[in-house]
Every structure is written in C-alpha cells, then in structure tokens.
C-alpha cells in the first residue's frame with residue numbers, strides 16, 4: 001500500500017487552508033488547489049486571504065519551508081482532501097457541483113491506490129456519488145476490492161471546527177471517519193493521525209455524513225425550541241431568559257438561547273440536507289428550520305408595532321454579524337432584518353452599529369435610509385433601539401443611554 005507523502009487539498013477556504021497548513025507543519029508535502037488565482041498568489045507569498053487566529057503564522061511557516069504550495073491545477077498526489085463549498089439550490093437540495101468539479105480535476109491524475117477524502121459538509125450519499133463519479137471518469141480504476149482493477153479509496157471525514165478556534169479544534173476535536181470501504185476509513189485515519197490528537201471514530205460514509213448534519217440539526221432544533229418559547233413568553237408577559245435560566249437548573253434540561261434567528265453557513269443550511277433526503281420523515285427538523293427562519297419576521301413586526309404613530313422613526317440597529325464578536329455576515333438574520341426594515345419602513349432612518357465591519361454589506365449599502373455609524377451616533381437620537389447581536393461591546397454599554405427609548409433586546413443582554 002502506498003505511503004502517503006504528497007497531499008493535495010482542493011479548496012483553500014476556511015477549512016481547506018487550515019488543514020493544508022497543519023498537514024504541512026506535520027511533515028507532509030502539501031499542494032493546495034483553488035480556483036481563485038488571487039488567493040493562490042497570496043498563499044504562495046505566505047499570506048492568508050481571511051481572518052482566522054494563528055492561521056497566518058502556520059501558513060507563512062509552511063510556505064517558507066517549502067512544504068506548502070498553492071496552484072490552480074490539481075497535481076498528482078498520494079491523497080486528496082476535498083474541502084469545497086456545498087451550498088443549497090433554490091429547492092433546498094444540495095448543490096454538489098463543486099464536488100463534481102473537484103472530481104474532474106482529480107480523475108486524470110489518478111494511477112491507483114490513492115486516498116480521496118471528502119471533508120465538505122454533505123448530504124447522505126455524497127461520498128458514494130463522488131466515488132462513483134471518479135470511477136465513471138476513470139473506468140480503468142475501481143472502488144470494489146473484488147474487481148481485479150487498481151483501486152481508489154474514498155472516505156468522508158466531516159470538519160466540525162468552530163470558526164475562530166479552527167487551529168486549536170483541528171488538532172483537539174474528535175473526528176468521525178466514514179469509508180466507502182473499511183480500508184478507506186483506516187487509511188484516512190492514518191493520514192489524520194499526523195496531526196489529530198482527538199479520538200478517531202471509524203464508520204461507513206453515510207453515517208459519517210449524517211453525524212455532521214445531525215450535530216448541527218440538534219443545535220437548530222434546540223434553538224428553535226428557545227425561539228418558540230420567546231414568542232410564547234412575550235404573549236404571556238414573562239421574561240424568556242429568566243424562564244430558561246430557571247428551567248436549566250433541572251439536571252437534565254439544557255435549553256439554548258433565543259435570538260433574532262439562526263445565521264451562519266452551517267446550522268441554517270445543514271438541516272435542509274437531512275430534510276431533502278427524507279422529506280416525509282424529517283418533520284421536526286423541517287419545523288425547527290421554519291421556526292428559526294420565521295423569527296426575523298417576528299422581530300420586524302415588533303419594530304413596526306413600536307413605530308406606529310411615529311412619522312419618521314429613528315431606529316438604532318445594533319449588530320449585523322451572525323453571532324457575537326465576529327465579522328462574519330453570512331446568512332445573518334440581523335442583515336436581513338435591517339434590509340427588510342429599510343424596505344418596509346421607507347420613512348424611518350436606520351442607524352446600523354457594527355464595530356466589526358468597515359462598511360455596510362452590498363444588500364444594505366444602496367438603501368438611502370440605512371447608514372453605518374458609531375454606537376454613540378446611533379444611540380444619540382434613536383427612538384427605538386434594536387439589539388440584534390450580543391457583541392461584548394454592546395454588553396458593556398452604559399444603560400443610561402437607553403433611557404427614554406423603546407428597546408427591543410433580541411438577545412437578552414440588557415435584562
């Protein structure tokens with residue numbers, strides 16, 4: 001069996017680049033592949049095209065030692081790690097086109113005995129699809145040990161690292177490794193053991209795919225429960241955060257926190273991959289998505305109620321990121337709430353405060369009644385203060401500045 005010395009990592013984004021850097025730091029010869037030429041050039045200069053603590057040092061070190069290079073063309077390698085996006089289509093089925101494109105790059109380079117690992121979060125069956133597509137492109141190779149043809153080994157190893165802690169969690173988290181065959185899983189485990197200090201749990205590919213989706217769906221369902229409680233509590237005139245805090249004193253209860261909705265590119269997306277693979281059965285998972293997706297609308301309705309009778313209300317919207325203390329605006333409920341407010345209330349002025357960004361995202365930038373301002377400016381003459389993200393900077397605000405204003409605190413930080 002071939003010893004793995006050269007690894008190609010396809011997709012140098014939030015997961016692929018850290019994985020490439022950590023493999024290179026542990027003695028493997030790594031070639032990173034990406035379609036974005038500017039990112040490839042930056043990485044070859046030892047620079048990182050996005051923010052992730054400690055990643056810059058590792059990339060710079062690996063590049064200067066000649067262990068990490070980036071390119072736009074997939075090279076021959078002993079192992080391939082595919083870490084490309086898996087967004088969803090308009091009908092919420094998974095878009096596997098980036099995985100297919102990666103396969104078309106890999107296929108011509110294969111000679112047999114390579115290990116191909118899919119790391120992208122994927123719907124059940126995607127790893128099998130990748131394996132079958134590779135052998136369709138290369139009928140001289142096989143996945144089947146009985147075939148008599150040279151084999152390729154395909155496995156799924158989903159990433160589960162938390163943005164902001166990627167370089168730590170890559171090393172310390174447990175990993176789930178699902179092979180199309182037992183040999184594929186074992187070979188993937190051997191590769192990850194170069195840097196992974198967590199437990200490595202071997203299974204089949206579909207179970208590994210589902211495990212990742214289930215982790216994020218578990219969180220989504222729990223947050224949906226909290227969001228539903230917040231709507232019920234509002235109707236009953238009670239404080240949902242006190243309610244949850246009290247219930248969580250029970251030794252077997254651990255309810256998460258309500259908010260303005262669920263954002264990010266994982267929890268708001270992954271449950272749909274389960275729903276689309278079993279639409280008749282995934283009732284609770286679908287309902288949780290719908291409950292969380294409905295929360296921004298509920299927040300909007302509350303702002304509108306408080307604005308009734310005011311001719312040109314001044315609204316301060318605090319926070320745009322999808323969660324606290326980060327600059328990531330992807331799938332952020334705060335962004336969609338501000339965009340909808342701007343459209344639904346043309347007479348209102350919306351002062352957005354987001355200390356983690358320098359400019360408004362494109363979806364907000366063109367709106368005449370939405371501006372990015374400092375926290376002082378935003379609060380000075382606001383009629384309504386709408387807290388959307390629990391950034392530390394907002395938690396430490398002097399509450400006196402809120403006096404005399406209508407306050408909607410969607411994260412419960414000013415209770």
Ligand code: SAJ
Nearest residue numbers: 160161162215216223256257259262263264266267322323
């Ligand atoms: N949120 C709430 N209430 C809560 C917790 C979170 O409303 O009590 C909201 C956040 O504000 C945010 C969204 O949920 O809008 C998601 O935030 P998150 O911190 O729960 O998760 P992500 O998306 O940053 O990262 C998740 C993690 N998954 C789990 O914790 C099970 C991470 O480990 C995964 O690697 C990541 O998804 C991924 O890439 O799939």
